[in-house]
Amino acid sequence: MKDLIDEGRQVFTDNWYTSLRLAEYLLTRKTLITGVVRAGRDPPRELMAQPLSRRQSCFARKGNTLVVKFQDRNQVTVLTTKYEANMVEQCRTHFGNRVEFYYKPLHIDKYNSRMGSVDCADQMLEPYETNRKSLAWFKKLGIHFIFRILLNTFITCKAIANYRKDFMNFILQTTRELLCQYNDGARKLFDPPARVYEPEAPTGHTLKTLEGKKQKRCRVCYPKRKDTRYYCPACPTQPGLCCMDHYREWHNQREEGEPQPTTSGKRRRTQ
Secondary structure (H helix, E strand, C coil): CCCCCCCCCEEEECCCCCCHHHHHHHHHCCCEEEEECCCCCCCCHHHHCCCCCCCCEEEEEECCEEEEEEECCCEEEEEECCCCCCEEEEEEEECCCEEEEEEEEHHHHHHHHHCCHHHHHHHHHHHHCCCCCCCCHHHHHHHHHHHHHHHHHHHHHHHHCCCCCCHHHHHHHHHHHHHHHHCHHHHHHHCCCCCCCCCCCCCCCCCEECCCCCCEEECCCHHHCCEECEECCCCCCCCECCCHHHHHHHHHHHHHCCCCECCCCCECCCC
16 A cells, blocks of 8 residues: 555545545545545534435535435445545336436445445345344354355356346245255255156046146145145046155055045045
């Protein structure tokens, strides 16, 4: 840094370094600064006491130093010795392709475009943050580490594998894949049943899909209240059968004359 000052350069700093004292010193060394200010580090009291609604901003100036307080999801205070008190138009796309236009202070927009990796990562994780005040601090820390790992993996996939979806879709896709890999119940939930719907013998019996959103109770695993869209149209009662294993079990019982379960939870009495 010592070799770069006195050359008319500009630096961007996070809230760990930014202060009014540093800005005044850098001005004497022909260096400009833009950075986020901590709430308890030198921001004007009158500015911080000013109430703001969402997307509103308030400016304060001291000499060549300009400070702005902007209210978005959270309140942010940014200091600059380079930019004026100007606004730039921004747009944000919401669910349902609804586009919202609003104005943001110029030097906040410039800071966002040049922020460091730490602030950029914090900004990407903020909408999905699940931390709450709790005495179980180790749980919060563990969840935070999990999201950090997800973010690092997401950035790597975008850089190497040309991944084009957003971070939320990446989280959902990763969760599904992990559940299906390590949890049998989730694998049955997400994976479709075996795609062997052709009859094993020319008997006319096979599994077919019900039309629309109709469902039936599987005759084999009915105690679990499992519904299915697959059934055998060749049987007189057209029973619901959720997979080929239950299809075979049901028809083997019919051929051997064993009592078959009914959807009412009782077995038929043999005559």
